[in-house]
Structure formats: structure tokens, C-alpha cells
Amino acid sequence: MKNSHNSPLLKVENLRIELTTRDGVAPVIDDLSLELRAGETLSFVGESGCGKSMTALALMGLLPEKVGRVAKGSICFNGEDLTTASPARLNEIRGNDISMIFQEPMTSLNPVYTIGEQIAEVLRRHRGMNKAAAWQRAIELLDAVRIPNPKNRVSDYPHQLSGGQRQRVMIAIALACEPKILIADEPTTALDVTVQAQIFDLMRDLGRELGTATILITHDMGAVAEMAERMIVMYAGRMAETGPVQQVIDHPRHPYTKGLISCVPHLLAQLTAERPPLAEIDGIVPSLKDFGRDECLFASRCERANEQCRNQRPPEVGFSAGQLSACWQAEDV
Amino acid sequence: MTFLRATFFRSLYAILLLIAVLVLNFSMMHMAPGDVADTIAQSMGGADPEIMAQIRADYGLDQPFLIQLATYVGKVLNFDLGFSFFYNQPVVSLILERLPATLLLVLGAQLLALTLGVVLGVISARNPNGMTSHLVTGLALFGYAAPVFWTGILCLIAFSLHLGWFPTSGMRDVTVAGGGWAKLLDIAHHAVLPIITLCSVYLALYSRLCRTAMLEVLGSDYVRTAKAKGLSARQVVYKHALKNAVSPVITLAGLQFSAVISGAVLVEAVYSWPGLGTLAFQSIIARDTPTILGILFFSALVVIVGNLLTDIALRLVDPRVGGKQ
Ligand SMILES: Nc1ncnc2c1ncn2[C@@H]1O[C@H](COP(=O)(O)OP(=O)(O)OP(=O)(O)O)[C@@H](O)[C@H]1O
Ligand SMILES: [Mg+2]
Numbered sequence: 001m002k003n004s005h006n007s008p009l010l011k012v013e014n015l016r017i018e019l020t021t022r023d024g025v026a027p028v029i030d031d032l033s034l035e036l037r038a039g040e041t042l043s044f045v046g047e048s049g050c051g052k053s054m055t056a057l058a059l060m061g062l063l064p065e066k067v068g069r070v071a072k073g074s075i076c077f078n079g080e081d082l083t084t085a086s087p088a089r090l091n092e093i094r095g096n097d098i099s100m101i102f103q104e105p106m107t108s109l110n111p112v113y114t115i116g117e118q119i120a121e122v123l124r125r126h127r128g129m130n131k132a133a134a135w136q137r138a139i140e141l142l143d144a145v146r147i148p149n150p151k152n153r154v155s156d157y158p159h160q161l162s163g164g165q166r167q168r169v170m171i172a173i174a175l176a177c178e179p180k181i182l183i184a185d186e187p188t189t190a191l192d193v194t195v196q197a198q199i200f201d202l203m204r205d206l207g208r209e210l211g212t213a214t215i216l217i218t219h220d221m222g223a224v225a226e227m228a229e230r231m232i233v234m235y236a237g238r239m240a241e242t243g244p245v246q247q248v249i250d251h252p253r254h255p256y257t258k259g260l261i262s263c264v265p266h267l268l269a270q271l272t273a274e275r276p277p278l279a280e281i282d283g284i285v286p287s288l289k290d291f292g293r294d295e296c297l298f299a300s301r302c303e304r305a306n307e308q309c310r311n312q313r314p315p316e317v318g319f320s321a322g323q324l325s326a327c328w329q330a331e332d333v
Numbered sequence: 334m335t336f337l338r339a340t341f342f343r344s345l346y347a348i349l350l351l352i353a354v355l356v357l358n359f360s361m362m363h364m365a366p367g368d369v370a371d372t373i374a375q376s377m378g379g380a381d382p383e384i385m386a387q388i389r390a391d392y393g394l395d396q397p398f399l400i401q402l403a404t405y406v407g408k409v410l411n412f413d414l415g416f417s418f419f420y421n422q423p424v425v426s427l428i429l430e431r432l433p434a435t436l437l438l439v440l441g442a443q444l445l446a447l448t449l450g451v452v453l454g455v456i457s458a459r460n461p462n463g464m465t466s467h468l469v470t471g472l473a474l475f476g477y478a479a480p481v482f483w484t485g486i487l488c489l490i491a492f493s494l495h496l497g498w499f500p501t502s503g504m505r506d507v508t509v510a511g512g513g514w515a516k517l518l519d520i521a522h523h524a525v526l527p528i529i530t531l532c533s534v535y536l537a538l539y540s541r542l543c544r545t546a547m548l549e550v551l552g553s554d555y556v557r558t559a560k561a562k563g564l565s566a567r568q569v570v571y572k573h574a575l576k577n578a579v580s581p582v583i584t585l586a587g588l589q590f591s592a593v594i595s596g597a598v599l600v601e602a603v604y605s606w607p608g609l610g611t612l613a614f615q616s617i618i619a620r621d622t623p624t625i626l627g628i629l630f631f632s633a634l635v636v637i638v639g640n641l642l643t644d645i646a647l648r649l650v651d652p653r654v655g656g657k658q
Contacts, residue, residue: 062560087566095563102561107554112576112651122562157652173562 007079008035009180009213010059015073017051017058020066023289028054028068030237030291036213038180043224043245044217045260046234049285052217053103055234056185059215060100061090077181096126099174100183105167105190109158115142115169116154119176126177141172145202164195168202175206182207183215188223196220200227221264225249230322233257236285236297239316243323253317253325253333255302256281296328304329336648343644347637354633355406362622363398370394371620373418409630415623419616424627428609434504435597435608437520439590441528446535447586453536454543454582455575458551469540476537481596485530485603492526499526502605527604531596535589539582546578553577580651587643590635 017029028051036042044052057063059075061082075082077098082090102108109118119141120134129137135154142150145168158166167187174182184203188196200223207214216227224231224245231248233241233256241254252258259281283301291297294313299305308328317330327333370388389395393404408415414424457466493501500506504523505516550556551574559573589596601610609628616624647654 060561062557091563091565093563094561100561102554102558104554108558110555110559110573110577111653113573121564125563159653170558173558 009038009078010034010036011074011076012059013074013076015055015058015075016071017054017063017068018071019054019064019068019288021288026288026290027071027292028237028288029058032073032239034232034239034242036181036215039208039211039213040230041207041214041216041228043228043231044215044234045219045221045224045231046240047281047285048219049288050234051237052234053185054237056100056183056215056217059181059183060094060098061085062094062100092126095122095173095179096177097179098181098183099177099179101167101170101174101185101187103186103189105163105170105187108170109166111158114155114157115161119169119172122173122176137176138172141176142169144175144206145169145172146198164191164199167191167195167199171199171202171206175210175212178210179212181215182212183217185217186219187216189219196223203227221249221260233260237291238297239324239326240298241323241325241327243319244321247321247323251323253319253323253330254298254327255304255329255333256298257325258333259301296326304333340641340645343641347641350637351630351633352406352410355409355630356402358626358629358633359402359405362626363401405626414627414630417616417621417624417627419619419621419624424623427612427624428627428631431607431609431612434606435601435610437524438527438531438600438606438608439597441524442531442535443586443590445528446532446539447582449532450536450539451543451575451579451582453540454578455547455570457540457544458547458578459570461548466544469544473537473541476533479533480599481530481534482599482603484533485527485600488526488530489603499523504607527600527606530603531600534596535586538585538589542585543578543582546581547574550574550578576650580647580654583643583646583650587639587646590639590643595632 012032012034015029015032016027018025019028032055034042044055046052054063054068057068058070059082063069070083073083077093082093085093109115113121116135116138119138120129120131123129123134123137124131127134139150139154142154147153147165147168153161158169161169167190171187182203187203188199191199203214203216204227206212214227216223218224228245230243231245232239233248233254235256240256241248241252243253248257249261252261263281281301286297286300295311296302296305296309296314299309302309306328312328314326314328314330316324316326318324319330325333370385370392373388374385386395393401396404405415412425414428416422417424417427420427453465453469453472457463457469460466489501492498500523504520506519506523551570553574555577556569556574559569564573597606597608598610598614600606601608602614605611609631612624613628615621616628644654
């Protein structure tokens with residue numbers, strides 16, 4: 001705990017992830033750096049197709065086989081570079097030190113095993129528990145994620161549970177070994193609104209209890225404001241802006257961030273349970289094959305864009321409290 | 334509880350189906366020209382009409398169709414399949430006598446094909462561009478395209494005639510004396526080629542299907558979850574993926590089981606294997622109606638029992654099957 005105050009738990013430097021597709025090789029993540037300290041919540045926002053899920057999978061070492069690879073940079077967890085770690089070492093870390101919750105609760109649990117078995121399995125794997133102890137702990141975990149009547153539900157199969165309950169089970173699996181980092185990839189996108197708020201509450205409460213650092217990927221600006229200390233705005237595989245949540249929302253330094261925020265008019269006024277998803281900004285994210293271009297990829301949708309924006313990739317401009325913006329006109333935004 | 338209920342209703346349904354099959358079989362045989370009296374007369378070297386009429390009266394063949402049918406169904410439901418004049422013994426004992434040979438052939442081929450098919454399917458799905466994957470594709474092509482009797486004859490020529498590794502026909506070698514291990518070994522030696530021949534058909538089906546199912550499952554979200562838990566590659570593939578991928582293979586195997594006898598006929602014919610297939614073939618040539626009907630009935634029984642077993646196997650593998658009634 002002591003050293004984690006000085007050095008970050010997770011440090012990603014100049015990460016570049018390339019996908020090999022039919023159109024050739026394209027950088028789905030380009031030059032991404034970030035730091036995550038113990039117990040902190042960092043949020044990723046951005047439109048669909050920006051590479052948020054790819055970033056999460058890269059951190060887990062689960063990039064799609066033969067398609068995705070880390071081309072450059074490092075992912076240091078507690079000082080250990082995961083990009084060069086052996087598969088066996090990654091298996092020790094996954095599910096134990098770093099866990100992940102996925103976007104699709106309906107299909108993320110194995111339909112042919114009971115939920116109890118799917119929770120107990122991870123405890124046996126990483127905690128060396130025996131069958132009975134792991135099963136008992138699975139019941140406690142179901143209780144912790146607020147599934148009523150856990151003693152009976154533990155031997156249910158996934159198809160007997162609702163989407164929200166399945167996501168709770170996923171959270172139970174992810175938190176079973178009290179990981180240092182929890183990566184939640186749009187954990188509520190597939191759920192209805194009332195359930196969304198419950199899942200966020202649950203994640204926040206359990207995260208605080210266990211001191212788990214969270215990377216929260218979401219479309220939901222309201223959730224970002226409520227849950228996260230710092231945020232990263234992604235656009236087309238690049239970091240557009242980063243900084244403390246309140247500061248970025250109050251004074252965005254990137255036109256894209258500004259657009260995202262203006263799409264959620266109530267955000268500045270009050271942060272309530274009502275959370276409409278991001279409305280569209282005019283235009284669309286460029287396709288993957290254009291991600292590598294030396295220009296500001298947002299230029300085609302930006303009313304401020306000038307010659308420079310279209311011909312040169314903008315550098316990251318620093319502001320107070322670690323706020324960064326990758327925009328040629330960051331000072332004027 | 335729902336499981337028992339479902340099984341009960343399925344069994345009831347199965348019995349009704351069996352009776353329907355009986356009626357259909359009997360009606361079709363009745364419509365065909367020639368009857369037992371003809372066969373008997375033929376074996377006696379001809380008979381005058383009076384004796385023919387006498388025989389028909391003895392066997393109830395002069396009765397109206399419906400009465401004959403009712404008598405037949407009633408007898409079958411009491412496990413009496415009639416008497417074969419051609420073989421001069423009750424059909425039931427005839428079938429039971431030939432059954433072990435066919436069971437050995439079919440179960441051996443099925444088991445071999447299932448094991449090999451699943452293993453090949455899994456290996457090739459894990460490495461879709463590897464050698465095994467191409468092997469499976471080639472095997473499937475061969476298995477689909479080559480008629481089983483042709484494969485059988487090819488194996489005979491290669492392994493029996495040229496290489497002399499295996500006997501060419503039958504199930505026992507009369508020169509091999511003694512029982513116990515010597516007998517078992519002798520039977521196994523005779524069974525190798527027939528089993529491999531029959532297996533080639535099933536193997537093509539199973540390996541191909543398992544490969545496809547496994548490829549799909551390996552790309553699924555829950556397999557990604559299993560990886561995210563830090564499980565070893567072996568556990569991800571054999572625990573999480575395979576159990577999902579075998580459902581379609583089990584279903585197909587169940588369907589194949591239904592074709593036990595039809596599948597065995599050709600292979601048994603090629604290798605003169607003394608099983609039900611050969612019996613069916615011979616009794617058709619001899620117009621031995623009771624035996625043909627008996628075998629047809631028995632096939633229907635196998636189909637129905639096979640379906641029931643498939644159903645149970647699927648329920649064991651996949652909790653979603655039959656969950657809601
Ligand atoms: N297996 C894959 N093969 C090829 N391209 C892929 C693959 N998976 C994702 N991509 C592409 O990578 C890009 C980034 O995808 P990613 O899933 O990270 O987006 P995202 O930000 O998570 O979007 P969403 O909000 O919809 O989840 C997209 O253009 C997508 O088409
Ligand atoms: Mg995503």
C-alpha cells in the first residue's frame with residue numbers, strides 16, 4: 001500500500017495496438033499513455049468504434065488472436081511489463097490481480113455450468129481453495145452482489161437469471177479474488193435504466209470496500225461524473241483529452257469533449273439517476289483503416305479545423321492538474 | 334420432476350409410434366405379391382392349390398386383412414415376431430443370435446468415430462490453418478463422397494489381399510481353437526476392417542461438425558470470460574468450450590444410430606459379417622416375410638430407443654434442453 005502512493009499500480013506508456021484486417025494493418029490504439037493508482041477510478045469515454053474495448057482487452061492480454069498485437073509501448077503492472085510476460089504468468093494475473101467485466105452479460109457466462117461453479121472455479125484456480133470452501137465462498141459472493149436467496153440461486157444456470165443478475169454474477173466472478181484492478185467494459189450498456197443505476201452502485205460500493213482500482217469504460221457521462229476521479233476521452237484510437245473529471249467537464253480543452261458534454265445537457269446542472277446515452281455529434285468516426293493518418297482525425301467533424309489540423313497530428317498540450325488535450329487549438333477551446 | 338414427466342410422455346409417444354410402424358410394415362408386406370405359402374410350396378418343389386389353401390388356413394392367411402393385422406400387432410406386443418420357415422427358427426431368436434455381431438460392428442465404429450472425430454475436430458478448430466485441419470477437411474470430403482461398399486472393397490484389396498494383415502470375411506476363423514482370449518482376439522482381428530470401413534462414414538460427419546461447432550464456441554463471449562479468469566488453455570478448451578460444442582455432435586450421433594442397420598447392411602455384405610444386415614439382405618432375397626417384418630420392427634425399436642438416449646445425453650450436457658415444458 002505504501003509504495004503504491006508513489007508509483008502507480010498500472011502504467012501504460014506509448015501503447016500502440018495494431019489490428020490486421022483485410023484492408024491491411026491499422027493502429028486501433030495509437031500512442032496511448034495512462035496511469036492508474038491504487039483504489040482510483042479512471043473512466044474511458046468515446047463513441048462506438050473508438051477502441052475502448054480493444055484497450056481493455058490489451059490490458060488483459062486478451063487481444064483477438066492472430067488479429068491484434070501490441071506493436072509498441074509497455075503496460076506495467078506493479079513494475080512488471082505485461083506485454084512481454086509469459087502466457088503462464090498472464091494466467092496468474094488474470095482473474096486474480098486484474099479482472100474484467102464485459103459488455104454482454106447475456107452471453108458472457110457459460111450456459112452449461114451453474115453460476116456457483118463459475119464463481120467457485122476462479123477461487124480454486126487462484127486461491128487454491130477446495131471444492132467445498134470455494135462453493136461456500138461463492139454463496140457469500142452472490143450475497144455480496146445482492147442476489148436474493150443466494151443459497152438456492154447458486155446452483156442455477158445462467159439461463160435462469162435476468163440480464164442484471166447475470167451481470168451481478170460477472171461482478172462476483174471478477175471480484176472473487178479481490179483484484180487490484182477491475183476493468184469494466186460498458187457493464188450496463190445492455191441493461192435497462194433502473195438496473196444500470198443498481199449495477200453502478202454495486203460496483204462503487206464493492207470497489208471501495210476492497211480498495212480496487214477501476215477502469216470504467218462507458219458511454220454514460222453521468223456515470224463518469226458520479227464514479228470516476230479522472231477520465232480519458234478517446235477518439236479514433238487516440239487520446240483526445242484526459243484530466244480530472246470535474247475539471248474536464250467544467251473546462252473541456254478539446255472540441256470533441258465539448259461536443260460529448262453538450263450532448264448531455266443536464267450534466268452540468270445536476271447529476272441524477274436519469275442517464276440518457278450520448279447523442280450523436282454530426283459526422284462519424286473515421287474507419288479503422290484511416291486511424292494511422294498524420295492529421296487530427298476529428299478535423300472532418302470539427303468547426304474549428306484549419307489547414308494544420310488536416311495535415312499534422314496535434315501534440316498533447318498540458319494544463320493544470322494533469323489535464324492534457326491533443327488539439328492544435330487547445331488553448332482557445 | 335419435469336424430466337421424469339417428459340420421459341414418460343416421450344415413452345408413451347414412442348409406443349404409439351411403434352404401433353404405427355407395425356401397421357405400416359405389415360400393410361406394405363401384405364400388398365407385395367407372394368406370401369409364406371408360396372415360399373413353403375417353393376421349398377417343397379411345388380404344391381397343388383388344395384395344399385396351398387390348407388397352408389394358408391393353417392397360418393391364418395385366409396382371414397381378412399384387418400384380423401390378420403390385429404393378430405400380428407397383438408403377437409408383436411407380446412414379443413412374438415413369428416416363425417421363419419426359411420431359417421426354421423423363431424424370428425426373435427434369429428435376431429438375438431445375429432444382434433451381437435452387428436452391435437460389435439456398429440458400436441465399435443460409432444465409438445471410434447466419436448472419439449477420433451471429437452479429438453480431430455478440437456485440434457483442427459484450435460489451429461484452423463494447421464495440418465490436422467486440412468486432414469479433417471480432406472477426410473470429410475472423402476467420407477461424404479466415397480460409397481461405403483467401395484471403401485470396404487478398397488480396404489479388402491489393400492489390407493487383406495495385398496498385405497494379408499486381416500482376414501477377408503466372416504467373424505471367426507474355424508481353425509482357431511479354444512475360447513477365452515484366443516476367441517476374443519480372433520473376433521477382434523476379423524472386426525478391424527469392417528469397423529474401420531463403417532467408421533470412415535461417421536468420422537467424416539463428426540470431425541467436420543465438431544470442428545465447425547468448436548470454431549464457433551471458441552469465439553464466444555463465455556470462452557473469453559474463461560480466459561479472463563486466468564484458466565489454462567487446456568481448461569478453456571476442454572472444460573468451457575468442448576462441453577458446449579459436443580451438443581450438435583451428440584444429436585448427429587443419435588441420428589446416425591437410427592441408421593444402424595441400414596448402415597451396417599452394406600458393410601456386412603462386403604465382409605460377409607454375420608450380423609443383422611446380412612440377415613436382412615438374405616431374408617429379402619428369400620422373401621422370408623416374418624424375418625423381414627421382424628427386422629423392420631427391430632430397426633424401428635432401435636431408432637426410438639436411440640432418440641430417447643440422445644435426448645437424455647443432451648439433457649445431461651446442456652441444462653437448457655427441455656428446461657421449460
Ligand atoms: N476482431 C476484430 N477484428 C478486426 N477489427 C476489429 C475486431 N474487433 C474490433 N475491431 C475494430 O476495432 C475498432 C475498435 O473496436 P472496439 O471494440 O475497441 O470499439 P469500442 O470503442 O469498444 O466500441 P463500442 O462502444 O461499440 O464497444 C473498431 O473499428 C472495430 O471495428
Ligand atoms: Mg466496446
